[in-house]
Amino acid sequence: MMSDKPGNPTNVNLPPQSAAPAAPAAQPAAHSDANWGDFVRRCDDCRNCDLGAGRTNCVVWRGALPAPLMLVGEGPGAQEDLEAKPFVGQSGQLLDLLLQANGLTEQQFHICNIVKCRPPGNRQPTEEEAKACRPLFREQFLFVRPRVILLLGATAYRYFTGRRDGITRVRGQWIENNGYFIMPTLHPAYVLRDNRQRDKIWADVCAVRLKLEQLGLLAPLQFVPAMPQGRKKENN
Numbered sequence: 001m002m003s004d005k006p007g008n009p010t011n012v013n014l015p016p017q018s019a020a021p022a023a024p025a026a027q028p029a030a031h032s033d034a035n036w037g038d039f040v041r042r043c044d045d046c047r048n049c050d051l052g053a054g055r056t057n058c059v060v061w062r063g064a065l066p067a068p069l070m071l072v073g074e075g076p077g078a079q080e081d082l083e084a085k086p087f088v089g090q091s092g093q094l095l096d097l098l099l100q101a102n103g104l105t106e107q108q109f110h111i112c113n114i115v116k117c118r119p120p121g122n123r124q125p126t127e128e129e130a131k132a133c134r135p136l137f138r139e140q141f142l143f144v145r146p147r148v149i150l151l152l153g154a155t156a157y158r159y160f161t162g163r164r165d166g167i168t169r170v171r172g173q174w175i176e177n178n179g180y181f182i183m184p185t186l187h188p189a190y191v192l193r194d195n196r197q198r199d200k201i202w203a204d205v206c207a208v209r210l211k212l213e214q215l216g217l218l219a220p221l222q223f224v225p226a227m228p229q230g231r232k233k234e235n236n
């Protein structure tokens with residue numbers, strides 16, 4: 001059972017088919033620029049599913065490493081495939097706007113996707129593709145060592161948790177799993193299509209910010225964040 005109140009997480013065991021690692025590493029991961037670089041090279045060489053054949057680039061990450069906050073989407077789109085970075089199209093611009101308005105910059109988060117290669121026509125990744133990419137995702141997770149995870153949209157929620165609940169039902173509710181705090185929210189592309197949903201993703205980003213502060217991972221904000229109304233930073 002999940003909590004129906006934000007900020008009141010319920011500790012749950014996620015099913016084995018979830019992408020979530022079993023528990024935080026007791027020791028810091030053996031992270032170095034060299035072994036991270038080796039990991040990225042292995043991603044670039046990967047052809048473990050059919051998506052590898054159609055990509056321009058393997059899209060691994062942007063942001064910080066390690067990072068207290070990990071944001072997870074479903075897969076790269078056209079712009080991401082071209083630039084080899086996740087969430088750099090219109091959805092990413094909206095997401096960055098919401099994060100920055102909450103004092104969250106690329107120094108505080110690491111962003112990636114369930115699959116690293118673009119599904120044709122921006123379709124959802126299949127079960128087989130998500131499963132094929134899961135070992136790389138789990139390895140990346142252990143490099144990042146987040147405590148708080150924001151799942152962007154129904155597909156990321158489904159493949160990360162192994163659950164199939166509707167995203168509109170579960171968004172805004174914390175899941176606590178083995179010391180990780182997991183927040184499902186709407187995909188920013190959904191908010192771009194229906195701006196009436198903006199207050200919901202904003203509330204979830206605010207809850208994530210507060211959780212990072214409560215865990216002592218970020219200093220409290222010195223201002224009251226206000227929900228931005230645009231789609232991207234004015235100077236973008």
Ligand code: SF4
Pocket residue numbers: 043046047048049050051052053058115116117129132133134136
């Ligand atoms: S999506 Fe993942 S598993 Fe499939 S080819 Fe790309 S990196 Fe490999």
